[in-house]
Amino acid sequence: MIPYGKQDISQHDIDAVVEVLKSDFLTQGPQVPLFESKIMATTKANHAIAVNSATSALHLACLALGLSKGDVVWTSPISFVASANCALYCGADVDFVDIDPDTYNLSTNALENKLTHAKQNNLPLPNIVIPVHLCGQPCDMDKIHELSKTYSFAIIEDASHAIGGKYKSNPIGGCQFSDIAVFSFHPVKIITTAEGGVATTNNAKLAKRMALLRNHGITRDDKLMTEPTHGAWYYQQIELGFNYRMTEMQAALGISQLTKLFEFVNKRNKLAKRYNEKLRDFPLTLPEQTSDSYSTRHLYVIQLKLAEITLSHQQVFDALRQKNIGVNLHYIPIHLQPFYKNRGSKVGQFPNAENYYKRAISIPLFHQMTDEQQDSVIQALKDILL
Numbered sequence: 001m002i003p004y005g006k007q008d009i010s011q012h013d014i015d016a017v018v019e020v021l022k023s024d025f026l027t028q029g030p031q032v033p034l035f036e037s038k039i040m041a042t043t044k045a046n047h048a049i050a051v052n053s054a055t056s057a058l059h060l061a062c063l064a065l066g067l068s069k070g071d072v073v074w075t076s077p078i079s080f081v082a083s084a085n086c087a088l089y090c091g092a093d094v095d096f097v098d099i100d101p102d103t104y105n106l107s108t109n110a111l112e113n114k115l116t117h118a119k120q121n122n123l124p125l126p127n128i129v130i131p132v133h134l135c136g137q138p139c140d141m142d143k144i145h146e147l148s149k150t151y152s153f154a155i156i157e158d159a160s161h162a163i164g165g166k167y168k169s170n171p172i173g174g175c176q177f178s179d180i181a182v183f184s185f186h187p188v189k190i191i192t193t194a195e196g197g198v199a200t201t202n203n204a205k206l207a208k209r210m211a212l213l214r215n216h217g218i219t220r221d222d223k224l225m226t227e228p229t230h231g232a233w234y235y236q237q238i239e240l241g242f243n244y245r246m247t248e249m250q251a252a253l254g255i256s257q258l259t260k261l262f263e264f265v266n267k268r269n270k271l272a273k274r275y276n277e278k279l280r281d282f283p284l285t286l287p288e289q290t291s292d293s294y295s296t297r298h299l300y301v302i303q304l305k306l307a308e309i310t311l312s313h314q315q316v317f318d319a320l321r322q323k324n325i326g327v328n329l330h331y332i333p334i335h336l337q338p339f340y341k342n343r344g345s346k347v348g349q350f351p352n353a354e355n356y357y358k359r360a361i362s363i364p365l366f367h368q369m370t371d372e373q374q375d376s377v378i379q380a381l382k383d384i385l386l
């Protein structure tokens with residue numbers, strides 16, 4: 001089976017992890033701060049907080065921005081469930097903004113309309129908006145940032161797919177147009193630490209709060225303590241935090257993986273370009289890249305032109321799997337998940353997202369993919385569709 005995505009682990013990566021295993025620190029040592037400094041250098045953000053997953057980073061980001069009961073988060077229905085769940089962890093509510101049918105990202109027109117409508121009708125306005133750079137294609141951050149000024153909401157970029165990408169020549173994660181950006185290092189993402197994530201920000205207060213909450217709400221910093229120290233052993237819990245720490249092995253793997261980031265993203269763009277050329281005359285809608293940005297091509301999503309083929313979406317998907325092409329579907333609209341339907345969301349609420357879901361298939365694209373593997377994906381599509 002040719003997988004839809006796959007990590008690339010080199011001997012250098014393995015050596016880096018083994019070295020940490022032989023060292024004094026398996027956790028809370030020098031590797032995590034070093035990894036954070038490399039993330040800052042890559043993204044040009046002033047602060048980076050490494051954690052055990054992007055899900056944890058999203059949770060900490062919401063908490064640092066003060067999200068709580070009675071508040072609302074708006075995000076895209078076409079994302080992994082974690083983009084929405086983070087709001088509920090904080091006791092807040094979540095609502096969705098329909099996608100743009102061309103980029104599959106949260107539509108800024110739909111966002112503007114929903115904001116205007118909410119304001120006019122005294123409906124809840126969002127405290128935080130979480131745009132997701134789906135497949136690595138950056139959202140229209142300029143516009144979202146502009147709207148945030150008028151409607152005073154905070155912005156967390158879910159950049160889980162987008163490390164190494166650029167928006168208007170700024171590296172994703174530099175937070176020029178957001179409060180916090182979040183990356184995932186799950187093995188299917190651009191670079192991996194097995195499990196892991198990071199939050200970047202230019203706001204020192206937010207960074208401090210995320211660092212505190214990552215580690216139980218415990219501090220050894222005299223300036224943060226509310227009572228005099230008892231002695232050199234002393235630490236103080238000043239808030240209810242979590243254990244969301246990243247291990248030293250993960251950070252060492254991340255440091256090693258980061259050295260290959262641009263090679264990875266470059267290769268993904270080459271593969272995407274090759275798909276674009278070779279699939280041009282197929283009954284498919286292909287992913288286009290907006291001219292002001294550089295996508296990481298984390299996923300290559302094709303959409304079936306169902307009116308031009310005899311098979312159904314599911315039949316094409318199954319036929320590809322039968323030919324050993326490890327296709328997948330990113331994503332099932334979050335509002336159609338039983339959990340969210342039980343909370344009141346309904347079929348038909350976000351038609352562009354639901355339309356996308358009826359046609360989309362993620363075909364294999366990963367850094368080590370060979371031309372031969374890519375050709376067999378193309379041949380399988382040809383056999384099935386033409």
Ligand SMILES: *Cc1c(COP(=O)(O)O)cnc(C)c1O
Binds near residue numbers: 083160
């Ligand atoms: C993978 C992913 C997450 C969650 O990342 P983890 O590191 O697995 O917690 C969140 N949002 C999006 C868009 C993702 O693709």
